[in-house]
Amino acid sequence: MSVLPARTGRTGRTGPAGRTRRTGRVVGAVAAALMVLPLAACAAGGSDAASGTSDEDRFGSPDNPITLTMWSWGGGDTAATEKAYEKLHPDVDVQITQFGGSGDVYTKLGVVLKAGDGAPDITAVELMNMPSFAAQGYLVDLADYGASADSYNPSAAAAASFDGSLYAIPTDTGPLVMYYNQALFDQLGIAAPTTWDEYRQAAETLKASGHFIADIDPGDASLSLGLLQQAGATPFSLEGDDAVTIDFTGKEASAVQDYWSSMITDGLIDTEPAWSQEWFNHFADGTYATWLTGAWGGSVLSGSIPQANGQWRVAPLPNWSADSVSDGVWGGSGSAVTTQSKHPAAAAAFAEWFSRDQYLDQLDNAANMPFPANQEVLDDPRYVDASSEFLGGQKPGQLYIDAAATVNTDFQFLPFQLYANSVFKDTVGQAIVGDGDLSAGFQDWQKKIAAYGTDQGFTVTSK
Template sequence: MPVNPLLNRRRFLAISGSAALAGALAACGTSAPSGTSSTSTGSAGPAGDGEKFGTADKPVTVSFWTWGTPDPALVPAYKKLHPYVDLQVTAVGSTADLYPKLATVYKAGTGAPDCTALELPMMPTYAAAGYLEDMTPYGASVDAYDASAARASQFGGKLYAVPTDYGPMVMYYRTDVFDKFGLTVPTTWDEYRQTAEALKKAAPDAFISNLDPGDSTEALGLIWQAGGRPFQLDGTNLAVDLADEGTTKYATYWSGMLRDGLVNPVPGFTADWFNQMGSGTYATWFAGAWGSSVLAQSLTQNNGLWRAAAIPNWEAGTAVNAAMGGSGTAVSSTSPNKAAAVAFAQWYGTDWPLANVGKAGGATFPASLTVQKDPAYLNAPSEILGGQLAAQLYVQLSGDVAEGWQFLPYQLYANNLYKDTAGQQVASGFDLAAGLSQWQEQIVSYGRQQGFTVNGS
């Protein structure tokens, strides 16, 4: 089964960027933030409608880069509302294609789009380098957006993206596998291990899940939910601790699951993985709330067999969640049409998904509270999930996302290091603490090279 390029956005660059990404990020030159944008052109002020939407005498152009296959109705819809805006949408393959291209044009200082789609965990990489514009002075606000997505759209106290969708973590599970072996949906991590043991005893070739040795996103989501806060940035002072209490809890638990053969240490989003997902080799899968769209697009033979649930918690009766992914629209600091680009980003984050909520069928989890509260979204049954009203669950799970998490100001680069450090212990060895220590060494070294004061020196 060929992998849908759209799905690569969910694997992030640690999986698919590799050499091209590493070279582009080195060229990008992420460095400690100075407090002002080094490439910003002009200063913001109150923007009038002419600046935002153009006029007959002075039309405005807004270029927008994104991944996947944009809806062909997007440009005509915006043109109908704002006839003097020439919206130019460029699809740049997957995120593995988009991010190196952005790094190249930003470093060159020419050729950058007015605005671009970014995964929210990757936004700080570009903001720290001075390539993005603070959107607040141009009228942008995230007051009407999901609180966790709104937090993820800010860096250093400034707003650098308008969120479009978000990825509160979800446990997807196969009802037929659970029913066949008399398993109960686990609500705690102790129960999850017990379920894994029962499944392995009844079906030796089955696994409770896989754990991807190349995907730092899943690892960081599980660390976040366990209470880990390994990255904390204050100005140019960066603390990195991949051995804090929550991270150690994650490492100990999953090292044991790997050593006992309860999870399969293989990459996700490969042809083999999709085949195993479809055949019931894996009873559960952890993903963001976008996961149902992956299942619906790629595993139509499983329609009705999957369900969504909260991921297990460390203590019974608690509801602590984390996030995997999420996207937003950011404005380039070199854009000559910042007000128009911000206006488009605001529309794209709320009005566009609201207009398409029926057609989209709630395929991704919208960041806009207006869309989240719309009955057409909330009450849309999911075919792949057996008619479950998953949107209602997703809203709840997003509200459970714990605060205090930060991504690195060079997360893109760090993700690319994961598979050759921490990921090696996922694939074999099964000492995740040792692997995370190796990852930390390289994260700290790179941060110091970029001018950050890391762990006090």
């Protein structure tokens, strides 16, 4: 793993509304192999935004056509997306480049942002990793181009914001829910647990019959962070321009660590790496009875284990007490406009369309799509009325909306979250697959990311 150069100090760039944009942070970009690449020590170039934008700025004209480039990952019919937007706005040429995964995008972004040239107008970004780029001044404040957080689910808008500004148009998000094998639960006389105490009781019943209630991937920080968020923990706090506090020792964080440590040491959950087809097959054959994941998980399960069609259901994430309902998030992505864009107003307009229209077009199959962030989509009756064949005819839309409404939006991510996530497997992950002492694992993680933040010029308080 490469070591990033020390931060060289701040420079300022004044935005269209007279705000000073902080730049100068050096953070890591994580490649597919979780290697950290150096980013620039100051913001890359790009045009300053105008305080007001015209239709020509947003959609071009015959005399001034616009070409927009976007980097993304995963599947999807990019040609259809390009054609749909170009039909609406014939003076805009959209060119979407697909990468194999988010790490591939971040790796190349790290190179071109450091070089100061070659970045796309728009990049897809995971919302938890957005601050790693916004903190350096690499992303445009989208409010300068008319974007409003009010257009999006509040939990998604909060995750897409950094230091009070909206730096990504959220496309989807992932309030945590519990997918569970209803057929197996019925066979063993288990009711869907509503509290973590009930979840453990169900796990003990399942273990006695040769099943795990769940699996925790030792290489992915997402679920652990979401569970901490649900519990009200604040492991990361940001204050001002440079101050970062990291604390995994608080009451709420300790409760989460103790609970899951006991689940590991008592053999109630498995600790295998996720995402292989063999891993998915464990959900189909009853090895794993639940999946604690984001509200996008139903579409993933239905496509990965069609042989279990109709056997699964979804319920709210268990809570710490029956009268205290809260939630965390796993996942969520958005579209960010880079400061290298020569057409930031047009890029912002496309990002807003992309967040809304692609989901409106899928609402006839709403139960099998990721949880959308756009409020107009969520308010459409077709969303809550859609039933899922995989979930036995259940209509999950309202459950997802209700879960999102209880997300702890005070939770913050680090301005070097990319690096923090890359070393999770070497710290907490080792405790998960080892002796199960998550308290020690989180302390190791805290020491490593605190040292990194200090090396990058942040004032880090580690408790």
